Amino acid sequence: MIQSRLSRLAVSLCLALAIFVLPARALQIRKVTSPGGITAWLVEDHTIPMLAMNFSFRGGAAADPDGKHGLASFLSSMLDEGAGDLDSARYHARMEDLAMRMSFSAGQEFFSGSFKTLTKNRAQSFAMLKLALTRPRFDPKPLERVRRQLLTVLRQKTQNPDHVAFMAFKKLLFGAHPYARDTSGSIEDVKTITAADLHALRGRLFARSGLQVAVSGDIDAKTLGGLLDEVFSGLPEKSAMPETPKPVFDHKAETKVISRPIPQTLIVMGNEGILRADPDFIPAYIANFILGGGGFGSRLTEQVREKRGLTYSVYSAMFAYRKAGVFFASAGTRNEKAAEALKVMKDVIARMAREGPTKKEVEIARTYLIGSYPLRYDSNAKIASNLLAIQQDHLGIDYIAKRTEMIRSVTMEQIRKAAKRLLKPRAMKIILLGRPGTGRGEKAAAPRQGHP
Numbered sequence: 001m002i003q004s005r006l007s008r009l010a011v012s013l014c015l016a017l018a019i020f021v022l023p024a025r026a027l028q029i030r031k032v033t034s035p036g037g038i039t040a041w042l043v044e045d046h047t048i049p050m051l052a053m054n055f056s057f058r059g060g061a062a063a064d065p066d067g068k069h070g071l072a073s074f075l076s077s078m079l080d081e082g083a084g085d086l087d088s089a090r091y092h093a094r095m096e097d098l099a100m101r102m103s104f105s106a107g108q109e110f111f112s113g114s115f116k117t118l119t120k121n122r123a124q125s126f127a128m129l130k131l132a133l134t135r136p137r138f139d140p141k142p143l144e145r146v147r148r149q150l151l152t153v154l155r156q157k158t159q160n161p162d163h164v165a166f167m168a169f170k171k172l173l174f175g176a177h178p179y180a181r182d183t184s185g186s187i188e189d190v191k192t193i194t195a196a197d198l199h200a201l202r203g204r205l206f207a208r209s210g211l212q213v214a215v216s217g218d219i220d221a222k223t224l225g226g227l228l229d230e231v232f233s234g235l236p237e238k239s240a241m242p243e244t245p246k247p248v249f250d251h252k253a254e255t256k257v258i259s260r261p262i263p264q265t266l267i268v269m270g271n272e273g274i275l276r277a278d279p280d281f282i283p284a285y286i287a288n289f290i291l292g293g294g295g296f297g298s299r300l301t302e303q304v305r306e307k308r309g310l311t312y313s314v315y316s317a318m319f320a321y322r323k324a325g326v327f328f329a330s331a332g333t334r335n336e337k338a339a340e341a342l343k344v345m346k347d348v349i350a351r352m353a354r355e356g357p358t359k360k361e362v363e364i365a366r367t368y369l370i371g372s373y374p375l376r377y378d379s380n381a382k383i384a385s386n387l388l389a390i391q392q393d394h395l396g397i398d399y400i401a402k403r404t405e406m407i408r409s410v411t412m413e414q415i416r417k418a419a420k421r422l423l424k425p426r427a428m429k430i431i432l433l434g435r436p437g438t439g440r441g442e443k444a445a446a447p448r449q450g451h452p
Contacts, residue, residue: 027377029387029397032215034225036233040213041387041397042224045380049119051217052380054388056112058210059241061183062321067192070185072106074150074193075201079104081142083131088142091128100125102132106183109244109322110392111205116381119218122227130231133206138195147190154187161266164258165433169268169328172254172429177247179321207239208232214387216380246323251427258433265338265434267345270328271424276320276393283410283418284318289365290357291349291423292316292329297364303348304331310341316349318422320393327422338436346425353423356416370404 032042061072080095080102082088095102101116117125157163167182174180184190211232215224249272274284285293292300292315304314314331329349333341357365377383377400390399 027383027400029400030221031397032221032224032228034228034233036229038208038211038213038225038228038232040215040224040228041391042214042219042221043216043380043383043387044218044220045216046218048380049218050380051117051119051122051215051219052384053115053213053215054112054384055115055211055213056110056388056392057205057207057241058110058239059205060107060109060111061181061185062108062178062244063241064178064181064185064189068185068189068197069181070150070154070190071193071197071201072111072205073184074146074190075198075205076104076106076111077146077150078138078143078198079132079136081146082137082139083128084135084137086131087137087139091131094128098125098128100128102129108179108183112388114381114385122219126227126231130234133202133231134234136198136202138198140195143195143198147193150184150190151187154182154184154190157182157184161260161262161264161433164260165266165268165431166330168256168258168433169270169429169431172256172431173249173270173272173326174247174324175250178244179247179324203236204240207236209237210239210241211235212388212391214384214391216383216387244321244323249324251424253427253429255430255432257436258431260434262434263335264332265335265341265432265436266330266332267338267342267430267432268328268330269342269345269428269430270326271428273318273320273325273327274418274422275325276395278325280414280418280421281320281325282406283414284422286362286365286369286407286410287352287357287415287419287422288316288318288327289369290361291352291419293318294365294368299348299352300329300331300345304341304344308340308344310334310337310344314341314345335435335438338432338434342430342432346428349423350425353420353425356412356419359412362412362415366407366410369407373403 027043030042030044032040034040059072061070064071080091082091086094098121099118100121102114104111104113106112113129115125115129167180170180213228213232219227251272274281290299292298295301295315298315300314300316304310305312311331311333314329316327316329318325318327320326329345331341331345376386390396396402
């Protein structure tokens, strides 16, 4: 049954891609170096008079100083709130007049920007971006308004069971390491952040040495080079951001129950994963796709949802920071079914670790992973975003061209080896949030610590 569903999905995908006009293999990616030495990856596309640019600086929320957790996120929300001679209202009005779009975000290890502009307004829009990066104002009124917005979001997160469960899982996995923290910070620390803190972080963070840029759209290399220098060449050469330490994992099984008066128990479970640069990453990615990353065709969905009706949604995923990888699986189930759902999930994961996938599952997964990839590149914005991610992972400018063969050439033995390495069913960190083991009106049993 699982294989027939996956087969239908793969066939449907291939038919859809038959009319796809911009396959990934058609992208011509060029490395551009400006006269001032700023480098960028460029995909020229002159069919539409606009361009998209994504860029990032090395350093993010993991480097927030003690007592100022949330500083990088606060900075990302303030850069379009006035710059140079333009206060917040006039800056936003000018952006609207130019029909430009600009936003910033702070991840654990990268501070990123997203920028879009029409060709006719290109020079003026890049000038607005330069102002945001080099002369932000951080005026009192918009600063306090943004602070209130950030605090509202943080308070809402404390009431979101999914967020609380995942953050608790990261705390079990990473302990006191910065990766365990919410990139948005804490309510207590966000209350204390000042304009001086924001100016100081901007001075440490925005530097040419940690800059990566990807551009797609209506611009040639020479014009782009001049604009890159206009925006970025005035930044300091060296970043002053501290290096994130490598986390230390204890590799011990641990279960924590977080009591919440809700009708469902949320399960988050996982362990240390695999770094993106590791040769086992792609074989492990294929194994995880079959396990729980492939949606309705995955083993976890088949066993937990369809055969037993224990949940509406169950999945697994893997991701990587610069210094550590993570594997996790998650589901939500009725409180009285939590123990059964957890056991089934662990059994499915253990079987994949022990036996690996079947040949048929691998063939179907390959078809999907290869066939769906061009959908990531069907707009200038997606192209710029994905090219930046490839740069951040140090995969090389030829990664898109190589990826198909990399997936096709992975052997069954490599996938089985990677699955065994990725999945550690006897050493997982497990969070159960809700009232596991109870039905309506019943009291929850005392939490059981350690290996379940």
